[in-house]
Amino acid sequence: MAWNDGLTGAALAIAAATQSPLRVMAGPGTGKSFALKRRVARLLEEGVKPSQILAVTFTRNAARALVNDIRDLNIVGSQQINAGTLHSFCFGLLSRNDVLEISGRATRPLLTFKSSGILRFEAEGLLHDFLYQTSFGPRREITKQILAFEAAWARLQSEVPGWPTTESDRIFQDFLISWLRFHGAMLIGEVVPEALKFLRANPHFNPGFDHVLVDEFQDLNRAEQELIDVLGAAGGISIVGDVDQSIYRFRHANPEGISTYATSHPNTYDQSLQECRRCPKRVVVLANELISKNHGANLAQRLVPRPGNCDGDIAIVQWADLNAEANGLAGLVTHLINSRGVEPGDILVLTPRKLIGYAIRDALNERGIDAHSFYQEEAFESTEAQYALAMLTLLVDKEDRVALRYLLGRGSDTGFAEEYALLRTYCEDNNLSPWQTMVSAEQDSSLLPGVDNLLLQFTEIIAAVEDLGSGEISAIVDELMPAGEEGVSGLRDVALRVLPNCETVEKLYNAICHELAQPEIPEDAEYVRVMSLQKSKGLTAKVTIVTTCNQAFIPIVDGNLPPVERREALQEQRRLFYVAMTRCTDILVLSSISKIERALAHKLGTILPRGGGQYARTPTTQFIGELGSTTPATITGEEWLRHDFPFGN
DNA sequence: GGGAGAGACGTTTTT
């Protein structure tokens, strides 16, 4: 098949354009990935070397779709194209021996997560050492500062003269970097900025692609967008994106980068895709009305309904409470599958909270319908799971300083920071590793006085490592993640799933880390998929059901923010709702509840107005009110259910 | 190192 087979209009122009840079603004369901794929096909057919093409995007799911698209091309050489996430590309670049040598930084990422405002797991040692050796305040304060530094790198504030701004900032950063250096680790947020810094300082190492193609450009932060310019400096750059689908501001995405691209890049050649091939016509009208509230008078970008598409079935329903909603929607799904011939895999249920998602999934499973949920799980939330992972890390590499630091400080309020400082100083003075030093210190107690607690910890660690290291891999799993133990059950599930493909501990460890990072969401499933609104981005389904569309859950905007940021946060939530409602090809259901149990609301992290009563009233989200004059009337769920879920339209 | 009392935090999402 030729690259331009069946192509017309803007899609043809996008695939054929020889100008650079090329910018494509494309709304949801407009076929941008398809156009991009054909563009790659043209490049290959015209003889561009595949190794000279870089195709990247931000999320793993989008990257996987991109990789599959390219593989589907079935053109000789298409496998050799560099395709994936920008992160994995940078990671690969930084991990090269010659690069490591020059930059002096190791690329081992610090496994960590935030809870109650504090960085956990592998960052705990860092926090303990900060607390003991500096006076930057309590854990929360240090966490805030670390995240602020990551944000500054992501937004390239680091390039503004005079950064870090204060003496205290500088000391903080020096301590942070020196800790990471000693422990051979890197914050995940450092990966791209470090790659950018390296390439700028060492232009000879720039792979200098002939063609750089970027999907979902609005998701990238400034450092990432800048890196694209560096990588594509000598060749062509094509970027594709949609400001209205920007939902990653929380990680400093810079959607302005795409709207102001032509200003920062003279001679930008523009194309746009506006016709929504995915959604029913009536859904497009509603979505347009909603998103126009983000643009005020500027109606430049609109999604256009596709004439040949169906009108679509839309229902806006309200149930009494969460319980009624979960059961009612489970009834709806059952009815769609059993009586209207809808396949389970064609149904997407989007909830604003994972607990609501679990409730609906369970209600479906009880009715004999296969349903799976996809929410971010903190598989290493429990200390047992953390211990298991850290031990596994040491089994792979005894010299892993991060894992050893974690294990040495485990169980202590102070992380034995005082003793660890002695150990670290000794290591740095004698150019030895903590593991080597502890091994020696165990044999010769005069070597390093004052580390009694560390020695006690280490004796246990080394015994466990030796014990585990001599056994089979499956025995390691059973030992570290015993069946029936609550804290490790999630980790055990993951381990058992990947175990058949792992002959070595190293493979097991890598597979577990990979699985933990991001469970894949299948594009074609045989079961009902239940997930967050965010996770639905990029997916298509015949039926989309958005649950609990209540002001208490969406939009959630921090009232303490200054007015400008508050408005921006509201707009982002509106984009989230826009993304969610533009997933369907046939049926859209927007569901809400009228009252909620106070205790339950609290559990779901929602702040309700104070007051008496077991229940609190909760209004429908303002976004439903913003869908315009063609919005169907809201019906009560109970009534809807009684009449076998008619779509009145 | 342990215990008591005050105070902060809490959603969703990514690499």
Add this chain to the structure above:
DNA sequence: CGTCTCTCCC
């Protein structure tokens, strides 16, 4: 409202 952290005191 329940849980965790921090501080202060012994």
